[in-house]
Amino acid sequence: MLGYIIRRILAVIPVMTIVAIFVFLLLRLTPGDPAAIIAGDMATPAQLERIRTSLGLSDPLHVQFVTWVGLLLKGELGTSLISNTPVTQMIGQRIWPTFNIAVLTIVLSVLIAVPMGVLAAWRHRTWVDYAVMAFSVLGFSIPVFVIGYLFIQAFAIELRWFPVQGYAAPSEGFGKFLARAILPCLTLATIYVALIARMTRASMLEVLGEDYIRTARAKGVKETVVLFRHALRNAAVPIMTIIGTGFALLIGGVVVTESVFNIPGIGRLTVDAILARDYPVIQGMILLTSGLYVFINLVIDLSYTFFDPRIRY
Amino acid sequence: MKFKTRSFDAAPSVLEIEDLTVQLAGNRTAAPVLDKVSLKIRQGETVCLVGESGSGKSVTSLSVMGLLPKGALEATGGRIGLEGRNLLELGPQAMREMRAQKISMIFQEPMTALNPVMRVGDQIGEVLDTHTRLPAREKRARVLDIMNQVHLPDVERIHRSYPHQLSGGQRQRIMIAMALILEPQLLIADEPTTALDVTTQKQILGLIAELQEKHGTAVLFITHDMGVVAEIADTVHVMKLGRIVEHAPVEDLLRRPREDYTKQLLQSVPSLTPRPARPEPQGGAVLSVSGLQKTYGAHGVFARREATRAANDVSFSIPRGRTLGIVGESGSGKSTVARCIMRLIDPTEGDIRVADREIARLSRHALRPYRKHIQIVFQDPFRSLNPRWTIGRSLIEGPLNIGADRKAALKRAAELLTLVGLPDDAVNRYPHQFSGGQRQRVAIARAIAMEPDVLVADEAVSALDVSVQAQVLDLLDELQKKLGIAILFITHDLRVAAQICDEVVVMQHGHVVEHDTAANVLANPQHAYTRALIEAAPGRLWDFANFRELKSA
Amino acid sequence: MAASPQPAARLQWLFGAIALPRGWRVGAGPLIAAAVLVVIVAATLAAPLIVPHDPMAMDALQRLKGPSDVYPLGTDAYGRDMLSRVVTGGRVSLLIGIGAAVISVAIGLMIGLVSGFFRLADAIIMRVMDSLMAIPSILLAIALVALNGPSIWSVMGAITIPEIPRVVRLVRSVVLSAREEPYVEAALALGSSMPKILWQHLMPNTLAPLIVQGTYICASAILTEAILSFLGAGVSTEIPTWGNIMAEGRVYFQLKPSLIFWPGLMLSLCILSINLLGDTARDLLDPRLKKREA
């Protein structure tokens, strides 16, 4: 197990290296000039050039890359070109709303989606199944911002159940946090629920055809026990996998949802940084999200051992 | 051969199936899957239900358990009587209560029939959870007790083991423990030993008999293996296409089968008596293997597994026109040897000579010209043909590779099909349009299309029903006579080996333990393992094809 | 299995060993979906012929008007006819969807086949693919669009590239499991060369799952285009797409929801249909589900 973890962590190195080089080159080849954003509308070409030099953007590419890698090895991500703030500090400020929303979304999605999927598989080819499938296809078919607007219109403006926008940290009171987080979470959860419910259903359908399910039934075990004790745990590995790969989807959704609900998270930070060509921030964010993705998938792979004793690393 | 002869006339009946009819759900016009099946099982009796695949044996057992796949099959008529109640009329709750308490079932694949993610102790205990309210300690005691009764070693450890940590035999013991812990009146055993090696099969059959004796359980035993029937049955029911064609006490049935179908079934069972020795071959070996070794695993920085030797110092040779059998149980390394010879995997050490050429260390590319000399037929007829290709295309693939003309190859393909007993218009059809036996014929035709010197048959008849098996064996024999091919025949089945092999190699744990003529190996085994294998063969003292005791034994 | 009804022999190359499940029949859902899709595709293809106005023609005096005889769905913030824009917008959206699906499947198929059969290439390819997978696709897409400017092609590329690793993985896994099949080993024994085995035996196995995957990519590409437009990194507004019509209209969501509603409806109907057809194809082609039915 430990050997496996070490091997997996070692395998992260080439992946992250490729990501780092890729992102660095991608950004430096992108037209766009942070100096122009900093200087504003009235700057002359000469002024821009001076600012560029002071930001180190006039150096040759490989020098910039080495500088950046040097920073990375020291555990730093550099300083934002635009706001002159350390990138780690910016991410530190902005990661919590995203983190909290994401965690709540995943919890919410799993709580909703798994029973839905189980039910659909159990009642295969009945209206329940068709309803769940219809919902999950629908969840894939509506752009996330439209869902967000619809929720705002319905629950915040018409019914006035929740605030329209904004974010409150759990430390300001969990109720306050929840009131503001619930709509963005539901918005994000729609596609996630669709994804997980589908996978749960498919995986359960497969498992329910297995011999040991027949064995369990032959023992006279109740249907609920068959479903949740015998089948679900066996069906768990693909479900966990989809939760892991769905994380990428979640990041995509977060970017949009944070705009719609005005949440100061890392999704907006990244989009703003891309539009402003704030290279260190973009590089830091993509490294962070890629690392996070790899890390989450490692955790998920390790969780397989919990669900399936046959898997040993 | 000693059959069970106890009379059950006085015993009360446990299960009475009357005119049970099962049909495809929502399709009453199609031929029924079960057609008015009637069956009676009395206390302490072992009833064997035999038949080939698709005869409806399993559907019968699942009907009794109330486990017919929902939405696919439904019982539409008849009655299943148990303790005076008609099981077909019970609601889901009442039916659940019957299970494990009154009727239990064990299944064919002990690997898949146990929940892989639950400790086996808990899986047995779950029966008690479901049907009783025992305190935890008492529950545990009962589970350990039944585990002892099925002769599991070190029950404390096994109690907390997962299925994958146990051997196939142990898993089947767990299944039996689970089935019998509440002492039901009826145990349904659906091919419980088919997936096991013969030596394990013998133990499991003994265990079932022992427990049956002890608890007075009635057993409905489903099998396709006449040998097993001869060993354990009190009464035998023969099924064909959803109907019971004949039933009789076991000795009556084996000695005096009434129906043609039963006779045919019995005549297809290969005899353990080796075929008459054929004249010594002329000419040298077309395939010779010496010092073959295959080692798996054990590289990589963090790999902790030890290297396993799947084959160790295997040597033999086959002359033209002869058949050499490699016999062994699962894990003996017999298939590894076959795959090494085919160079589907690369041998670690040793020489393989084909057509006077050492091929063990040729590169994949350099090997290609020598491929034509040695061909293989696999076990699974459903997977050995590309389902997307017509039969013809599969047949000419090899010839085209060695430069044959397409038209000539197609013509030859049609001829080959005739040769293996298929209509020549089959070239334009797809594999799924054929039965398993027919597909295996196509696979053989594909192999001999290359005009090889050696044909490797890797368990080539193991997946087939006995009657089909007999036909395919005949075909191989005939082809050998016509074409003079040497055959390397890999099998776990001593009966089959006896019928086709000139020489037999017995393998155990990757080693060759015995190598001699078929007659010597079977009649006069030298190695203890060979003897154990032969002794474990069910019904070995009975000559099924001639409805009498084996004479020479 | 032998007794179940068979697909026409012509389709055998696609279906492989899989026969139609017993009693399987196409429900109303997929039929309606197919009909909807046909109507949408036909309408967008014929858009230049059937739309009442030039989708680009502006009229400052007709901004944000409601439905009328002249403008059946009203006008947008530039005074352009919504009906014409929504119908025309489908062209680019569908082009992006289909283009992304076809390109990513084609490229992914090639890389996946190579990766699935050549161990040396596999190690390198899969590291690169892992890296691509790890980068959140939406961020990658925004960056790529920023790089190349918001043309249809760069948006299509931005959507395609993140999909490729997924296709590669799918193809690779199919190849890896198919190469264990006895018929592949038999082909090896018959002296067939690696490329031949790869292309003739293994590649067809990937087609069915790829068709299914392709429909999902197509659907998600159309959706991603909308999200990119929403984030300001979509196709230039000079060419209407469902995504950028919605993106332009989102400011007026409360005031004039129809600006989002109509393109949204078309987009959702379209994706819904594609997904439904994809699901139907998967039910039909997925051997695991098949096993359960048998």
Added chain:
Amino acid sequence: MLRIQERLHHCKGYARGAALGLLAGAALVSGAGLATPAFAQDKTITAVMHSGLRVLDPIITTAHITRNHGYMIYDVLVAVDENFKPQPQMADWTISDDNLVYTFTLRDGLKFHDGAAVTAADAVASLTRWGKRDSGGQLIFDITESLEAKDDKTIVWTLKSPFPALLDTVGKQSAVPPFIMPERVASGSPDEAITEYVGSGPFVFVQEEYQPGVSVTYKKFADYVPREGAASWMAGGKNVKVDTVKWVTMPDAQTAINAIMSGEIDYIEQVQIDLLPILAASEDVTVETRDDLGYQTIGRMNFKHPPFDNKKIRQAAQMALSQEDVLGTLIGNADYYKVCGAIFGCGTPLGDESGSQTLTSGGDVEGAKKLLEEAGYDGTPVVLMQPTDVVSLTAQPVVAAQALRNAGFNVDMQAMDWQTLVTRRASQSKPAEGGWNLFFTNWMVPEINSPLISPMLNGRGDGAWFGWPKDDAVEALRADFIAADTPEKQKEVAVAIQKHNLDEVLYIPLGEYAVPQARSNKLTNMIPSPVPVFWNIEKAD
């Protein structure tokens, strides 16, 4: 917030490993937040500004949001009032009779937020840094003999030749006003952003709560001594009557409007005019125009490359355009836009509409066609850059492209984000090789209301603003303007420049528009000003 900082230091200190260390640390301590300490008795104004604050150095950038930030935490020596008159703010002044020596005297009680007193040396350093950066400032420093601190309170500025508009330039409110910073901060290079944000203005910048692009918090500076008199634009008494001002960014206009209606925020600096009907339904919110001058939207051509290196073709393009079409599409609501042909803005002292008839009367497509023909236009495509992510700039290119096509131009409209546009417009390459022919932007009227400050009127070729016209005539006129010492003379020169501009088509004025603001009715006494200011304003409970 503070806790986050500590945690970050913690991470740096102990887990100085991969960047992932941050994540690991973060994952362990879940549920932390960005708590804003809430004091019940505090009066806080939460305002949604037109963009996020990211650059904190008001000298290095001309971005309006940073200038607005500058007015919050810094103060200026001199400031213009609503009558465009320079007024004393931090300092009073005297001018020598030969108009060559300006002596500024700092008033009493000026203090930086760190407690230090504001000295003349601080002012000199700040003015010097500004002078290297601001185009108006550069003009003054070109003829400056010396600028020095005579004592702690006295600054003496000596010129080589008179510069009549010196006070107007030093006191201008846009785009780069000379904010006074401590000497240690202002002595840095003008091309490198400052890293310490200490001013002497009425508000204190709260560093810990600053999230670039998201929110910025200002506290009332308790030691600020306002000037006597009423506030007027940037001049007068800056009396702060609230405790905290919080600027937040809302990328979605709809979200901001919903938020002000539900009372979650108090103020929106710029409301999209199309969305006004939603706000009209609310009794708690007032929509008004804070700044009557508003914005001018303009088009600028590239003089270096065909076809717009040809004056006739430039004129043809100008003739094809109609202000009404542009404004109607951009703004829609006629209450908020104004057709205006004056390059210096309508309603300003120098404003004059000479020569703008076609623009103001709906364009002359036929005339444009004729001109094009005369000029022998060969179909060279016009590369028109269209920003996709700036709402106030999306309509102009679309309308213009259509008008130009109607006139017979071959238009290649290329969409890009604003950031790409600002980079590309700096490129002097051929349009086909990454250059451009035409783009649009908006100016606040005070930024272009004089030939001294309007960047488009610079005719120095490669040294000029993007588009690089080489126009000696306009340079001569600008020199005349600098030399003009009475308002009448100035106006005269201004009219000449107006005519010259529309003949040479240095740029195309496309009309003016106002952007209304929305405020909660709890806010009162907000002064009208081009810069939204948070002094004088009061908030009811």
